[in-house]
Amino acid sequence: MPQPSQAALEMIRQLIAFDTTSRNSNLELIHFVRDYLAGLGVESELIQGDDKEKANLFATLGPTDRPGIALSGHTDVVPIDGQEWDSDPWTVMEQGGKLYGRGTCDMKSFVAVALAHAQRFLEAEPKTPIHYCFSYDEEVGCLGVRPMLKRLAAREIRPIMAIVGEPTDMKVINAHKGKLSYRCHVRGLECHSSLAPTGVNAIEYAARLIGKLMEMAERKAKGGPFDQEYDIPHTTVHTGIISGGTALNIVPKDCYFDFEFRTLPEESEAALLEEVQDYAVSVLEPAMQRIDPDSGFRFEFLSSFPGLDTPGDHEVVQLAKALTGANATSKVAFGTEAGLFSQHDMPAVICGPGSIEQAHKPNEFVTLEQVALCEAFMERLAERVSAG
Numbered sequence: 001m002p003q004p005s006q007a008a009l010e011m012i013r014q015l016i017a018f019d020t021t022s023r024n025s026n027l028e029l030i031h032f033v034r035d036y037l038a039g040l041g042v043e044s045e046l047i048q049g050d051d052k053e054k055a056n057l058f059a060t061l062g063p064t065d066r067p068g069i070a071l072s073g074h075t076d077v078v079p080i081d082g083q084e085w086d087s088d089p090w091t092v093m094e095q096g097g098k099l100y101g102r103g104t105c106d107m108k109s110f111v112a113v114a115l116a117h118a119q120r121f122l123e124a125e126p127k128t129p130i131h132y133c134f135s136y137d138e139e140v141g142c143l144g145v146r147p148m149l150k151r152l153a154a155r156e157i158r159p160i161m162a163i164v165g166e167p168t169d170m171k172v173i174n175a176h177k178g179k180l181s182y183r184c185h186v187r188g189l190e191c192h193s194s195l196a197p198t199g200v201n202a203i204e205y206a207a208r209l210i211g212k213l214m215e216m217a218e219r220k221a222k223g224g225p226f227d228q229e230y231d232i233p234h235t236t237v238h239t240g241i242i243s244g245g246t247a248l249n250i251v252p253k254d255c256y257f258d259f260e261f262r263t264l265p266e267e268s269e270a271a272l273l274e275e276v277q278d279y280a281v282s283v284l285e286p287a288m289q290r291i292d293p294d295s296g297f298r299f300e301f302l303s304s305f306p307g308l309d310t311p312g313d314h315e316v317v318q319l320a321k322a323l324t325g326a327n328a329t330s331k332v333a334f335g336t337e338a339g340l341f342s343q344h345d346m347p348a349v350i351c352g353p354g355s356i357e358q359a360h361k362p363n364e365f366v367t368l369e370q371v372a373l374c375e376a377f378m379e380r381l382a383e384r385v386s387a388g
Helices: 008-015 025-039 106-115 118-123 145-153 192-197 202-225 269-291 315-324 338-343 366-388
Strands: 045-046 054-061 069-074 093-095 098-100 130-135 161-164 173-176 178-187 236-244 256-262 296-305 330-332 348-350 364-365
Touching: 008 106, 008 366, 025 045, 025 054, 025 106, 045 145, 045 296, 054 118, 054 145, 054 192, 069 106, 069 338, 093 256, 098 366, 106 118, 106 366, 118 366, 130 145, 145 338, 145 348, 161 338, 173 236, 178 202, 178 269, 178 315, 202 256, 202 269, 269 296, 315 348, 315 366, 364 366
Parallel strands: 069 130, 069 161, 161 348, 173 330
Antiparallel strands: 045 054, 054 130, 093 098, 098 364, 173 348, 178 256, 178 296, 236 256
């Protein structure tokens, strides 16, 4: 079994030690990367959005007068709250051929391997530059990468393609679903529960609309459309959070719930949302407003990201297949920043170490073999860009 280098392992340990849970700043990690690259003579550009406590990092290894290949990864991780870990999530533990720690899989190991190979990329004297694109707040809606991509898209010289290193077991992924998420606020009319028919129960009307979402989910699961190349071959509809009410003997005035659509590329999230909103307004609200004209539904946008559907014969797909030795590509249900890169005329694929099955879980891990395979990928990339 191939083994990773000590340089890669040490970089993974250093990046995991930064608690970059999305609610926290990532600047300490970003400044570490900036200083590390500066030590190699590489200048970094920090790109911030509205949140000045966080930053993206963009750096170019090689010539700056021509476009190159972006290696992209997010620096934030999901919370450990409520999870039972057998080790310190912020200190890498190596055991049984695995590296345990928050972010080892999703997705600091890819970022670390890319950084550990910076010196090798420079020594290769690349004809085609390597661009590092490291972002923040991917885990809360692919938010941070947007100001970076907007700035890059306005430049004459920018990446011509991107490899996003989310965990794929180092398989080449050329398509993923899009996502649209909303919060639905339900306003009712409170009263004593003994007089329930004179009130408008916000929880019950929320439940009716959630029932509509369930019906839509079942319809998609039974009737499609389908794409069997995906692990979940149809569009999914999901409700994940609900909150409402104050006491059992009070008809609840307020309730809210969060829901999402994850769609195949050929389906419209907007059309699905319109179906939900139409049902709320035309079917449910009339009954509510016969009791209280001020009751009803309000929809609040939460987040979205586009799907990815890079043609199998595209240059970036062929490059990734050559770097991994793969003969085929796959599609996945989970989302990434890759669709946003493609929207900004930087066609993308997804390929990185680790399995998505380990992401977001307690005792998250990546195997040493996966890290070594990622290093082999980077070595082949160094050879490729040195040849032009």
